[in-house]
């Protein structure tokens with residue numbers, strides 16, 4: 001048998017054909033079930049049908065390779081032997097589950113069916129063997145429901161409709177006057193099943209299948225089909241998982257958590273996923289099965305609190321398993337298990353999702369415990385660089401919380417599942433949240449639900465925070481929030497949510513959609529109204545200095561981690577800043593220079609003078625106006641130089657088109673403006689209007705801007721250069737080292753560059769003579785239009801450095817305006833025409849291809865050409881990694897992105 005055609009891999013009784021390295025073929029679930037078998041953990045026997053079969057299935061009109069049938073039968077026979085039971089037997093029946101499992105975990109996105117193999121005959125045998133008729137009927141009613149929902153596609157498409165099976169179950173519970181399904185009697189369960197089957201017949205026109213083989217193939221088909229269901233497709237798009245990967249299908253012998261009160265089903269983490277505390281934690285439900293615990297049907301018990309008391313031996317087994325897993329996988333594990341008559345069975349393990357807080361704590365702790373190396377701690381899969389952002393976000397001000405409590409605004413307390421502070425308006429439905437966000441992207445919402453389900457994903461993404469009444473720390477809401485980095489509280493039992501009346505009743509108050517609430521994801525507290533926030537602990541130590549390092553554990557671990565980051569990265573990180581306070585912040589976050597100072601931001605503070613310069617129609621009157629601006633610019637630059645204490649400061653000469661400072665729009669908005677300017681310049685108001693009309697451009701992005709301004713109006717460049725060098729001389733005289741780098745924007749031709757460079761150098765010489773000081777400085781250019789990358793070798797003959805302006809380079813390379821692409825980018829992404837947003841992550845093939853050309857040609861002319869990037873992309877982890885790959889010297893980003901860029905740079909350097 002050739003390797004390609006091995007479609008089925010078995011596991012059980014301490015050995016497996018697969019292992020953890022085979023996740024591409026076996027999916028994460030299958031590969032790890034095999035691995036757990038191999039390391040001697042208790043796993044019910046089963047087999048995995050590979051992702052190759054999924055690929056075949058979709059390539060061949062939803063059919064299977066013809067040899068699959070035999071392979072599955074053989075594997076099933078193997079499971080029968082290990083379990084000592086027969087599938088479909090009326091004496092000693094084997095039941096199986098059929099479970100999806102892709103390469104990357106996609107929690108709750110695809111389908112699973114439990115208790116396959118049950119019919120009236122096997123059910124009787126099961127009841128006899130277990131001496132528990134109730135258990136047998138409970139398993140059967142679950143099976144009929146899951147099979148109906150998943151295989152017979154009876155689950156409602158619109159989530160506002162209730163599941164028809166749930167409806168029947170609710171009615172029977174209501175008549176029986178019980179709250180939970182675990183309280184139903186055998187006869188009541190029989191009634192439920194009879195009603196279920198009747199409905200199936202009505203719905204499908206066929207009897208519910210009784211043949212176990214038919215059942216298992218039905219379930220296998222449903223699992224492969226679930227790969228393409230809407231929510232799975234949406235999920236993959238969001239997390240960048242290719243549609244081609246496909247899912248594997250796992251068929252596994254059932255173990256039962258619903259056999260009685262010495263049985264349970266549960267999910268847990270080997271360390272806390274919200275803040276990273278050590279120790280096993282999670283949720284379990286006694287006498288329950290499968291998803292009960294995450295579905296939020298009953299509020300589960302806590303593994304770390306209740307299980308040691310309720311089932312001490314099982315807890316001990318579980319704790320040992322957790323330790324074995326952490327030692328083996330060298331990472332925190334997220335596990336699913338069942339306790340059957342006191343024995344723990346493992347049903348799943350995977351590396352746990354965690355918040356940024358937990359990610360940092362866990363990575364640092366694992367190094368300090370000697371389980372992993374510093375390099376491993378920095379792995380992207382352990383700490384996605386973006387997640388560091390969570391540590392820098394504001395938290396609720398403790399004083400403000402006290403005040404709010406005193407004023408009776410503390411409404412309830414739930415389980416803190418996603419740290420952070422979130423304030424927003426109540427919204428009950430994810431689809432409403434989605435619609436409100438589409439109408440107004442800055443809307444602040446808290447999604448308030450009894451529980452969440454995979455259908456709610458899109459709505460959760462746009463909410464600031466998530467609050468649920470049911471479910472524990474491993475519920476869907478908690479899991480997804482952690483992954484999205486959302487503030488989240490779950491299991492807040494005091495909430496009484498009525499979707500129908502659209503009310504949230506809590507602490508005697510009735511809240512409506514649109515009412516403001518605040519949720520504290522550290523403490524689990526829910527407040528009415530808006531609670532003021534204060535900076536994060538890291539920010540308090542580094543920026544506001546309101547905390548000492550030794551007062552913050554979060555800061556201490558952050559600092560330890562960033563120490564490793566700086567040890568391993570090659571790429572330097574600078575910041576985009578125009579103001580001394582911004583620069584100071586960035587330096588505290590580790591910035592090593594300024595990569596972009598936009599001089600026009602300084603101009604906006606002096607509109608009168610700049611407007612006078614714009615409307616001036618002779619060189620002399622323009623110079624007069626510019627002379628008024630000079631001292632302001634000089635002071636601004638001096639402030640930056642002082643703050644940067646000798647670190648390089650890249651200053652870009654004036655870039656935007658002049659109408660941004662003065663346009664017909666401005667004249668219209670400020671009726672006296674034209675007259676005032678006319679007086680200042682001693683011309684007629686009509687002359688002003690005419691001049692302003694003349695500035696109007698059809699396409700300003702491609703108009704008279706960048707170096708084109710300085711070329712036509714050289715006195716602007718001269719004034720800016722003078723301000724830079726006078727400031728530099730002044731600060732140097734104060735004893736502070738200064739390294740200005742003058743950057744010429746929007747260059748496409750060497751001649752443009754040379755024209756501006758000549759002015760800059762001439763002014764520099766003059767100023768140095770006047771002041772009797774000289775300064776080391778560089779002159780270079782932005783590379784932001786495609787032509788510049790192609791002729792980079794010419795430009796680099798004169799330019800001493802390049803800085804990729806990837807915002808404009810993306811606009812001009814893609815011919816896509818950043819101000820207009822909103823009209824179609826969403827559609828493009830939904831329809832897989834384009835992957836990630838090219839203005840957020842560098843389009844590696846297109847824009848990135850030009851960058852590579854620019855780097856290669858630029859360095860061909862000037863070997864040690866310094867090259868950086870200063871577009872928004874400089875703070876995007878994937879783009880930072882790309883910049884490392886193409887050998888840039890530095891990235892530059894906004895101050896709060898600096899730690900993220902540093903981490904991404906280290907991650908890039910550690911990729912083998």
Ligand code: ADP
Pocket residue numbers: 044096097098099100107108109110111112114252253254255256265266289290291336337338347348
């Ligand atoms: P998901 O990928 O959505 O988590 P799973 O395939 O893991 O779906 O199944 C969900 C749950 O069903 C498991 O956590 C487990 O509790 C239960 N389950 C699955 N297979 C078995 C089995 N063979 N025996 C007992 N319980 C099972």
Ligand code: MG
Pocket residue numbers: 336348
């Ligand atoms: Mg699972």
Ligand code: MG
Pocket residue numbers: 655745746784805807808
């Ligand atoms: Mg630009």
